[in-house]
Amino acid sequence: MILETERLRLRELTAEDRPALCAILQDAEVMYAYAHAFSDREVDDWLQNQLDRYRRDGFGLWAVVRKSDGAVIGQCGLTWQQWGERRVLEVGYLFRRAAWHQGYAAEAARACRDYAFLVLGAAEVFSIIRDNNGPSRRVAERNGMAVRGGLVKHYYGLEMPHVVYSVRREEI
Numbered sequence: 001m002i003l004e005t006e007r008l009r010l011r012e013l014t015a016e017d018r019p020a021l022c023a024i025l026q027d028a029e030v031m032y033a034y035a036h037a038f039s040d041r042e043v044d045d046w047l048q049n050q051l052d053r054y055r056r057d058g059f060g061l062w063a064v065v066r067k068s069d070g071a072v073i074g075q076c077g078l079t080w081q082q083w084g085e086r087r088v089l090e091v092g093y094l095f096r097r098a099a100w101h102q103g104y105a106a107e108a109a110r111a112c113r114d115y116a117f118l119v120l121g122a123a124e125v126f127s128i129i130r131d132n133n134g135p136s137r138r139v140a141e142r143n144g145m146a147v148r149g150g151l152v153k154h155y156y157g158l159e160m161p162h163v164v165y166s167v168r169r170e171e172i
Contacts, residue, residue: 002062003111010062010076010108013050017063020072021047024096033130035158053079059120061092064108066099073099076108078116081128083151083164088126089116093139100135106142113143117169124168131161140165144172 003010013021024030025038025046038046053060061077074095081090091112093105109127116122127140128151145165153160 002059003108003115005107005111007067008104008108008111009065009067010111011065012054013047013061013063013075015047017072018043018047020063020096021075024074024094027097030094030097033133033136033160035156035160050075050077061094062112064093064095064104066104073104074108076105076112078112078120078125081126083126083128083149088124088128088166089120089122090126090128091116091140091143092127093136105136105139109139109143113167113172117172122169124166126164126166128162128164131163137163137165143167 001009001011022043025043028037031037050060057080059078061075061079063072064074064076065071066073074093076093079090079092081088091109093109095105113125116125127145129136129140144167146167147163148166149164151162151164153162
């Protein structure tokens with residue numbers, strides 16, 4: 001286990017979490033900000049990317065496990081992202097639809113933000129969110145983040161505007 005909150009445990013993803021990842025990444029409604037649900041191959045690549053991050057960086061997106069029933073309800077963690085010329089530490093999160101609107105994303109994201117500051121010694125933590133993803137933007141704002149700029153990502157032939165949020169250690 002990496003982190004624990006009142007209702008959640010965050011731990012590294014494993015191959016055994018693939019069905020839970022499929023339930024998230026292959027749900028078109030959950031994946032609307034990516035403009036498509038993932039194929040089996042894309043799920044496998046996503047999982048492998050997290051395993052590679054754990055080895056390379058010591059962190060990545062972690063499985064979010066609900067304490068009350070042991071269910072993997074999402075993923076949340078820290079990844080390196082590019083924003084212009086800067087390499088920034090991002091808190092990212094993605095949850096099953098059944099776990100939406102219950103405060104789990106904000107709870108997990110806050111724990112990851114604090115981990116970045118207290119364990120990794122980060123001075124600033126970011127969240128880069130598709131501009132039309134209101135719920136994720138509200139999580140960033142509840143996490144103390146403010147808009148710092150924007151960028152356009154190119155996925156699957158589409159230009160996707162994103163809003164760049166961050167919070168500095170001295171702001172929390």
